[in-house]
Amino acid sequence: MTLHERAPIELLPFVVIDNICVWLTCVHQALLPFAISSPAFFAPAISTALRHGRGMLEPLPDDTEPIELDGYLGDFLVPAHHDRLFEAVPRNVYLVLPPRNDNCSVVLASSRQVTLPQFQAMLLPVPLHQVAHAQIRFPDLASLPMPLACRCLTVESMAAGWALPAALHSLKLTEFEANHDTILAIVALFPETLRELTIELIGDGDDRVLTCLHDHLPPLLTVFKVVQNEGMFFPNNVGDNSSAALANALAKLLHLTTFRHDFLRFDGVVHVLNGLAAAQGAGRARPLCVVDLRARSPQFLPAPPVFSSAVHDLRLAHLGLSEWTSSLDEMPSDIASRLLDFMLHLPRPTQSLQIDFRTWPVAVMLNTRVVQHFASQTLRSLSFVGPFRSDRRLSWFSAFTSVDKHFPALKSLTIEGCLFAGSIATCSNLGSLPPTLRILDLSCNSLTTADAAALWPCLPAGLSDLRLASNDLTTIPTPLPPSLRVLQVPCNENLGGSVALWIDALPPTLRHLDVRGCNLPEGAGRVLHAVGSRAGVRRLSGALRLQVKAIGNGFEWPLEL
Known part of the structure; x- marks a missing residue:
């Protein structure tokens, strides 16, 4: 050519x-x-x-x-x-x-x-020393060479008895199961120069394994993640010794930027944040980018939580907190008080905050004091996921009546499982949402059409993604924001009334519409098809510009005309 x-x-x-x-x-x-x-x-x-x-x-x-x-x-x-x-x-x-x-x-x-000769014709030989990324199953190591120049390695079902490449930069261990007798041999394999370590634990778990792991972390780590495998049980003794060992290790990791740990008690979260703050005080080279923590057993929280004074000034971009399934059937009032105090001592992230506590009292999560505590002029993303149950005693959306003042740069807001029917419609001082907001997700609440009607005047004109899945809407108010590109309203089972009105009012900018499981009547299928055709097709692919998901209604989809 x-x-x-x-x-x-x-x-x-x-x-x-x-x-x-x-x-x-x-x-x-x-x-x-x-x-x-x-x-x-x-x-x-x-x-x-x-x-x-x-x-x-x-x-x-x-x-x-x-x-x-x-x-x-x-x-x-x-x-x-x-x-x-x-x-x-x-x-x-x-x-x-x-x-x-x-x-x-x-x-x-x-x-x-293909046949074996055809398969062999598809193979491109590559010198083993040029392989920089590899993924190996541990049983295959008996017959396969280890690429000695490999910098990024994933090993499934790792065990002791073999050497890692000396130049290794990133190591990920999946389906990793170790006991107290073997963990020392395995951590001894970690090169001192290792920069990224991710471990996916399986088995019953043991606090002694975590303690040994925390005591032998390579000193130059920039990324450290301990991740739960789906088959992993939370160790009953977790936190007895491993939390203190983890805090000591984190205080020495002066290059760490990304940290995730799925095996903590809530008092362990306090230890973790104290350790991260100590590393910052010791001269950590860069601010933290991501801190994701998963905890359980709030009853172990001391009253009040013993945070170091340096935690208040901890610099981090993203903070994520989630909870294992709680062992408590109901949250005693004294523990709820400790949790509120715990929330009010957390560091303030600069870019993103994600709270997922599905067994906590919503009055703790969406407490006005908590929202004000995390107020930030730079925060871009805010997410609260609650217990997915109704409680008519409080209107927790009132905590967000000044969201535009507390979070003026917010681009994404998620509130799931926290809002009951009427919580927006009955709010006397609803306020407004920041004009920078582009994504609003109020899925999995109990919002009604009256709530949506009260919310609509607050929606900024630049909103591009609106998600209202699994609520109790009977229709969608109009007009919709003029820049909307994504509208998700699946599993609103009573959305079949006045369908033509709001579907015909969809803005021309819309590119994705999800109305699955909404019990829309048979005639709605033709209206959806007409709206999709009116949006036109993409010049290169010929696909419709408006992609519609509409199974689980009173018509077959896609519609055959």
């Missing part, structure tokens, strides 16, 4: 094409066809796959039966030692490209099966 025959995109600089490839890495089925579609794209795409890919490193199949492609595309494969088709001692791994014909065009066959 000569230069003048190339498409304009092929003439872009290498660095620009490389950035496009990075954007495509989230879906190998997108990146790899892009790689073989033009000689100009091949080198940057393969370079990106080596630097940013998360391909599984696993043995090459040697079956005589047809091979399913979907399980291999984008993976790095290694020949088994007995495979005579390749070198006896592997020096290369093989990147699995999409199948292609003699013209190097991607084969879009209906069958995703």
